[in-house]
Amino acid sequence: MKAYENHQAVDGVDLDVARGEVFAVLGPNGAGKTTTVEILEGHRVRDGGEVHVLGQDPGKAPRTWRSRIGVVLQTANDAAELTVAESVRHYAKYYADPRDPDEVVDLVGLTDKAKARVRTLSGGQRRRLDVALGIIGRPELVFLDEPTTGFDPEARRQFWALIRELADEGTTILLTTHYLDEAEALADRVAVLAKGKIVAEGTPQTLGGRAHADARIRWADPNGPRELFTSEPTKVVAELARHGELAGLTVTRPSLEDVYLELIA
């Protein structure tokens, strides 16, 4: 998949996502994440540029193309009076070769709630139903727009496990998020979007030169806490250690968060 577009909200986004990859688009609110994703889904008209998703222009793609992608919506309260199982079964009818509805309900962990009306679900359960409806058609590519906003930590971990399972099956996943730990936990590659432009792209480990950045060494001596930055932390620690045990020793590289805050500043 390749995307390049010029939009008021998005200007100069150049992305290539390979098949089977989990790709995260990071960025603050208003950076243009949703706009970018909606253009890729074919739900927003772009003003210019070239976009290919699964080999087709999303703006002109036919039904068959739509059956090959899955979209997990950011906000939806539809089908409130249907049960979870009814809803998943109904959406399965739209596709030529859907997954088994009961298996999908099980996969997203809603088997206990299969007979519950959708309006009675909690926020996290509702989002898992959204995922179920997004993947029922056995999509090759899944769009997840800020999927875990408002989740408690346990629900987020469960959700991540679900996404990993999908990725393991070979599904390409394009995820937007403003949670850095989420991108780090899930994504093979990330791009940082700020003010409608891609400002960095790479693996979570190397983003923004993170792997080569100076390490920060912290320890404490009788005069109080000490800190220094160095490109040779091993050597420095070895020297320091000649005087004996170092209290509170830590050696850290910039976190993804440090790099990210630097990039979007």
Added chain:
Amino acid sequence: MTTVAALPGVLSLGLARGGTELREFFRQKENVVFTFSLPAVIMLLLGSVYVTEPIHGQMFAASMIGAGIISTSFVGLGISVAADREDGTLKRLRTTPMPLASYFIGKAIMVLVASLAEVALLLGVAILRFDVEVPTDPAKWLTFTWVFLLGVVSCSLLGMVVSSIARSTRSAPAVLNLPYIILQFISGVFITISALPGSLQTAGAIFPLRWVCQGFRSVFAFSDEYALQEVAGSWELGKAALILGVWSVVGLVLVTRTFRWHNERR
């Protein structure tokens, strides 16, 4: 992986949508209790004032059945499409390979079933409370059928057009109910048309409700002599068919021009 198997057809998906629409419709208790039964409540209240002899019951029941099916089609469908736009139903459907035509088929099934149920409810009330006699002549039922279908189709389409004007679900009932109440006034439901000033008579004659009610009165009248009580002195069924047909075509054109998947401006 490529999609080899064919996607399901437009009609079978439309039928599946219809089933789901009906399920959701009848599970919304407030909707069924308050909106759906409203015409029957109005019939009971106004009828207890208006109906002093049998023919009044026949004519008033006919007009109220007309108003009832406009409630389920124009108001009911309009609100339901506005809600689909607001709660994400349409947004989600758009992410799937479901064709828009199937969505409309589903809505059509919902409106037809809801309108038939409304007719049954109003007929039941009319028979039990006002001793209304149901026609036995098949020709009358043929008239009833085409008036019903043309009325439901034209008003469903117009309801969808008006729902596109409503900015949100919250405003949809207000935006749809105002024209509906005005139409009931000027179309001979609440007040006989001959009692209206000429300008309101003319205005009423433009819109579908007046012709649906007149058509139904021709069905429920004891004899065709009662046509003399109509403004034109006849049932004007040909004119009714023509006007309802024109509104159906106009409605269809307007729906295709105004239909929106979402509320946001893009």
